[in-house]
Amino acid sequence: MKVLQRLDDSLALAEEERLLLDAVRALCRDHLRPHAAEYDRSAEFPWDNVHAINKLGLNGMFIPDEYGGAMTSYVSYLAAVREMAKACASSAMVWSNTFHAVKPVIDFASHEQKTRLLPKIAAGGLVSLCITEPTAGSDATGMKTRFTPDGDDIIINGSKIFITCGNHAEFYGLFGKWSEIDNDRAAISFVLVEKGAEGLTVLGKEDKMGQRAAPIVGLSFNNVRVPRENLFCEPGDGLKILFSALNKSRPSIAAHALGIARAAFEDAVAYINQRQQSGRNIIEFQGIQFMLADMVTDLALCESWLWRVGAMIDAGEEDIGIEASMLKMRASDLAMRITTDAVQLYGGYGYCKDYPMERYMRDAKITQIYEGTNQIHRQLIGRSFIEK
Numbered sequence: 001m002k003v004l005q006r007l008d009d010s011l012a013l014a015e016e017e018r019l020l021l022d023a024v025r026a027l028c029r030d031h032l033r034p035h036a037a038e039y040d041r042s043a044e045f046p047w048d049n050v051h052a053i054n055k056l057g058l059n060g061m062f063i064p065d066e067y068g069g070a071m072t073s074y075v076s077y078l079a080a081v082r083e084m085a086k087a088c089a090s091s092a093m094v095w096s097n098t099f100h101a102v103k104p105v106i107d108f109a110s111h112e113q114k115t116r117l118l119p120k121i122a123a124g125g126l127v128s129l130c131i132t133e134p135t136a137g138s139d140a141t142g143m144k145t146r147f148t149p150d151g152d153d154i155i156i157n158g159s160k161i162f163i164t165c166g167n168h169a170e171f172y173g174l175f176g177k178w179s180e181i182d183n184d185r186a187a188i189s190f191v192l193v194e195k196g197a198e199g200l201t202v203l204g205k206e207d208k209m210g211q212r213a214a215p216i217v218g219l220s221f222n223n224v225r226v227p228r229e230n231l232f233c234e235p236g237d238g239l240k241i242l243f244s245a246l247n248k249s250r251p252s253i254a255a256h257a258l259g260i261a262r263a264a265f266e267d268a269v270a271y272i273n274q275r276q277q278s279g280r281n282i283i284e285f286q287g288i289q290f291m292l293a294d295m296v297t298d299l300a301l302c303e304s305w306l307w308r309v310g311a312m313i314d315a316g317e318e319d320i321g322i323e324a325s326m327l328k329m330r331a332s333d334l335a336m337r338i339t340t341d342a343v344q345l346y347g348g349y350g351y352c353k354d355y356p357m358e359r360y361m362r363d364a365k366i367t368q369i370y371e372g373t374n375q376i377h378r379q380l381i382g383r384s385f386i387e388k
């Protein structure tokens with residue numbers, strides 16, 4: 001395990017970030033990991049874990065200091081996501097989902113909007129990002145949610161599906177189309193809706209394969225009225241905001257996937273070091289060693305790319321869409337492969353719920369689907385080489 005430990009130790013974090021990461025590790029050891037199996041079974045919302053996360057003030061990691069946060073580097077945020085995902089993929093998703101939803105606010109909102117919203121999030125509020133609709137998934141430009149200006153207000157009609165934490169969010173970052181712009185892509189706009197707005201209905205919660213305690217729900221908007229101040233930037237700026245948001249959330253999904261993969265790898269190594277067959281520890285068989293070699297090599301390479309893309313974002317680079325796609329795609333495919341191999345290394349016990357292996361495998365699957373399916377990422381990466 002030395003090689004992975006060395007890679008972790010090589011992260012260039014400030015002293016306060018290192019201390020914070022130690023606190024996150026303690027939180028994972030004491031709260032998240034011990035309850036992960038139970039939250040997976042019950043699919044209850046992990047409020048205990050959310051309270052423990054908020055007690056440490058971890059939302060502050062991604063909120064600027066002037067709005068009540070204590071912002072750290074993006075790399076240190078990724079490291080915290082990965083630690084949490086190792087311990088409890090659902091809780092890690094609940095926490096990182098707020099980052100995904102609030103990042104466009106940090107990057108694009110006016111000072112007034114930030115002053116109104118961000119201190120509540122720094123204090124622990126949850127936010128959801130609403131893009132997907134029943135007939136618009138991979139192609140978000142097909143969304144039908146409509147924003148109609150009406151005097152000083154905007155009237156919202158439409159519906160969203162699969163919205164993470166949509167039943168607990170204080171705020172919704174909502175994408176829809178501006179009624180006065182007659183072009184599918186150019187009409188996309190971004191507004192903020194507050195919990196409890198009249199005409200907003202939270203629909204049923206899905207019963208999911210994995211990350212079962214991180215809920216996804218549908219939302220219906222029926223003549224929801226919000227003040228025009230809730231519009232971000234200008235009508236039609238939504239696509240720019242969406243692409244920028246995805247560039248920051250895709251590395252976060254990769255960190256999450258790599259956390260699940262790392263947990264599966266470390267648990268499997270511990271198991272095959274003590275499980276015996278034919279009078280030898282399983283790890284002594286060459287066929288098993290070959291499996292480990294492939295797993296750890298790909299893990300180390302992918303983790304290295306995670307920190308590289310994180311450092312690019314910390315350096316303020318904006319044009320990182322392809323790097324982020326490569327990272328999200330490879331990390332999630334790897335998480336699926338490593339968790340599947342880890343089940344194999346546990347033999348029959350890997351298939352049983354007394355051990356975490358089958359949970360890791362179920363938790364990993366969705367990482368290949370959300371934040372752009374891996375088919376879409378392959379398409380984005382491949383077509384970036386078309387010479388114009």
Ligand SMILES: Cc1cc2nc3c(=O)[nH]c(=O)nc-3n(C[C@H](O)[C@H](O)[C@H](O)COP(=O)(O)OP(=O)(O)OC[C@H]3O[C@@H](n4cnc5c(N)ncnc54)[C@H](O)[C@@H]3O)c2cc1C
Pocket residue numbers: 128129130131132136137138139161162163164165208216366369370371372373374375376379
């Ligand atoms: C657990 C979970 C959490 C989620 N959280 C959120 C959230 O918080 N907010 C939000 O807005 N959304 C969320 N989503 C939605 C998620 O982002 C979408 O499910 C995803 O983008 C895929 O869209 P879709 O399900 O409509 O699949 P579809 O787009 O219908 O795709 C079905 C299949 O067709 C393939 N396909 C589609 N188009 C192409 C193409 N051009 N080329 C090749 N293959 C293609 C896809 O890769 C996939 O294999 C969540 C989903 C889940 C399951």
